[in-house]
Amino acid sequence: MSIHWFPGHMTKAKREIEARLGMVDCIIELRDSRLPLSSRNPLIDQLSKDKPRLIVLTKKDMSDPQKTTQWVKSLSADNTVVIALNLLKDDTRKLIVEGVLKVMEPKFSRWKARGIQPRAVKAMVLGIPNVGKSTLINQLAKKKLMTVANKPGVTMALKWANVHPQLDILDTPGLLWGRFEDKDVAMKLALSGSIAEKVLPTEELFDAAFDFLMVNYPHVLLARYGYRGKDKTELLETIAKNRGYVQNGEYKLNDAMVTFLRELRQGDLGPMSFE
Ligand SMILES: Nc1nc2c(ncn2[C@@H]2O[C@H](COP(=O)(O)OP(=O)(O)OP(=O)(O)O)[C@@H](O)[C@H]2O)c(=O)[nH]1
Ligand SMILES: [Mg+2]
Structure with a gap:
């Protein structure tokens, strides 16, 4: 299966994400809980380097609960917190804010040691198309700040949102990678709705x-x-x-x-x- 889908807005988005990385304190990386490996964009590792990272496995209501529990365990690591959520039903606001504050702890200590005044955390949300990035921000803000739809490629530009006294978030367009070396990965992304139907x-x-x-x-x-x-x-x-x-x-x-x-x-x- 040869799928090639990297619309123009993604190239532009990638450049803009790179340009804004310097301003953000941490990354909220969204992956689809049905495919936590295949929905992991290698670009994100490249881009986020050593920033603290919160991994959110979305659409928990659609994945196999046993598998998801295993994934949360196996993906958790130092400086990375993993949570699985049904963004639409769970207490997303509370759990995400807690997660961000947790991964930021080492950085807060460094700020304190250097006498830097505490301020709201600036986080960037990254992930493949249709995984729930804009939904996450709307749930955090408790209002419809971002356009959401059940198809990939909805968000086309970066946009800041002030969602909590302790948290500002930058929404970004979903990114894929140009060519899928692995047919299995492309298939899973297609089956879960992260690649436009017209190219399938x-x-x-x-x-x-x-x-x-x-x-x-x-x-x-x-x-x-x-x-x-x-x-x-x-x-x-x-x-x-x-x-x-x-x-x-x-x-x-x-x-x-x-x-x-x-x-x-x-x-x-x-x-x-x-x-
Ligand atoms: N069932 C379920 N649906 C979800 C969940 N999170 C998001 N969705 C749905 O997934 C679809 C895509 O959500 P968006 O927030 O637009 O996704 P996005 O990552 O911003 O997508 P792009 O802007 O295209 O990159 C919407 O129909 C949401 O309602 C979840 O946890 N469970
Ligand atoms: Mg979006």
Whole structure:
């Protein structure tokens, strides 16, 4: 699978992020809890260097709870705090502010030693498209400061928000990396909705998703579509039949494929983790 998607606004955003890094005290890195490794943008490590970092695994409600607990444990490290959140339901404001203050502790001590007056922390939020960066800021601010939508590439420019007496946050456009060396990574990003649909090879993606479900979550096809078998075409025919995707007596299998991928992406098949 060859997916190449790095729209012009991302090139510009990358430059602007680099230019503003010097002004921020710490990074809030968002990853999708369904794919905490594949949604880790290598650019962020490069960009954030040794800044204190809070890692937030978003969309906890959509991932496999056991897997997510394991990921939180294995990703936690010195100077990095990891929390998993349903940004829409959890007490995001309280937990993020606490997390930021925690990763900032060593820096606060240095400020104090140098006689620097405490001030609001300046944080930059970074992550792949559609992972929830603007949502996180709106939840922190308790109002709709940023535009949010369930498609990648919504935020196009950097924007500061004063969200808490102790915290100012810079929202940034989601960044991907130019070329995906690893087909598996590209597939997971596509299945979870971080790559624009228009660049996706639907059939390959469907095949990959089907094979993945057969191995990892075979029961969900029965629960969602009433399908018990192990055959791709039969599954598509079942979906087409149930949804009335029929033309001139033929099932419209492509429509069934698109529906299946959309429902998987939006979590209709139940919580699951891709890694
Ligand atoms: N179920 C669920 N949905 C979430 C969560 N966080 C964000 N979303 C949804 O994810 C979609 C994308 O959110 P945004 O905040 O626009 O994502 P973004 O990272 O700013 O995206 P770009 O600006 O395109 O880079 C929206 O539909 C949100 O409602 C979460 O924890 N759980
Ligand atoms: Mg955004």
